Amino acid sequence: MTTPPVVLWFRRDLRLSDNAALSAALASGRPVIPVFILDDVTPGAWAPGGASRWWLHHSLQALEADLRKRGSGLVLRRGSYDSVLPQLVAETGAGEVHTGEAMEPWARRAIDALSRRLPIRQHRTSLLFHPNEIRTGSGTPYGVFTPFARTCERSYMPTPMVPSPARIASLALPASDVLASWKLLPTKPDWAVGWSAIHTPGEAGALARLQEFQPRVKAYDDARNLPGIEGTSRLSPHLAWGEISPNTVWQSVQHDGTGKGLATFRSELLWREFSAHLLWHFPALPDAPLKPAYAAFPWRQDDRALRAWQRGETGIPIVDAGMRQLWTTGWMHNRVRMIVASFLIKHLLLPWRDGEAWFWDTLVDAELAANAASWQWVAGSGADAAPFFRVFNPVLQGEKFDADGAYVRCYVPELAHVELKYLHSPWLASSPPRHYPPPIVNLAFGRQRALDALKTITKSAA
DNA sequence: TGAAATGTTGGGGCG
């Protein structure tokens, strides 16, 4: 006589508003059992990196509080999807499991396999479109961003943003792990000191960021490129964990500007979408170059150089500022991401997968698709990628986008008193700063070495 | 969502 409950399986959609999986669970009229499973063990799983775990800890805490306020709670379980979920369904006698669509190959495999023995229903919670909805006239996936984006813009139908429900009926919930026992927070050393002052994980924090950004959409087109000011939306970690839906973001900016800012911001949302679709169509995206010729690229191995890059000790100010911003805050400005990536791949000639792995571990906004697609974009091996010969000169980039030096001075205190003229190339100053290293590589040499390396594969690569 | 090399043009100094 008891009504079988339904499981609401949260994954990367840690929110209560505009969440299609939650809506479906509520529409069933059954008691809802909200669950989050941390899967570190499925082979091939890209388990969250260190910075993402910090974020996840706080986001789960916020989600649980939000659920409690609505008369429910959150069940935490740890283990492989394919053992934990069947166990949970057996324990609760759940009649259905509602969850978000997965793009990650390992999660897709796991959920597809589970679907054969459990009543799993997937809903779109983290994208505007399913990858199968956006195809070229001939039915193939888009390989070029601009026509992809055009089709998205044309196809987008604003769907009402579903508000957070006032109440979520749940019977007694099954046993949950204690969040602290997952040890998602760093201890020794605690590299996340002060992060709570700069990041607010959780749905409320996401909405606050969105509101704070809305008046700045108009200026976005120019301001987004300047790392020394607050020109970007800072929504990326919230989107990565699904604390806000792309649908909500898209619609919330639509009336707030009429010029280029709005269009440019939306195209950034669509780059995220493009990346996810690429990962869906090309599951090897995180592991192998999309353009096969790049498999033969003569990358170097140089652990000391890699470590210097990771620590922000390359002797190139804008690169070091970016890498230190990443390490100390878990986030890096997008313009600077392109600069540090170009420097690693081209001037240092190190494999893009080294950069991908480091970003995965250190970014609070790490998403498998965007991370992989963006690194391949810089490396020239991806879809609609920047040509490999497009080598950023980090001095010129610094002078152009950090013209007053505020960004570099903020994150590289050794350079605080270098005069502006030499701030982005301190080795040229008559008396270079004493406590700052000389460049790890001569920029002209590194550039030429990269172009020469390209020639070894260029007959087969475009 | 490049940078550097190379080419072109035109003003001005100067014999």
Added chain:
DNA sequence: ACGCCCCAACATTTC
């Protein structure tokens, strides 16, 4: 007055 050269400034090409 004229041709010559230099060299910004800008445009084009190449990687």
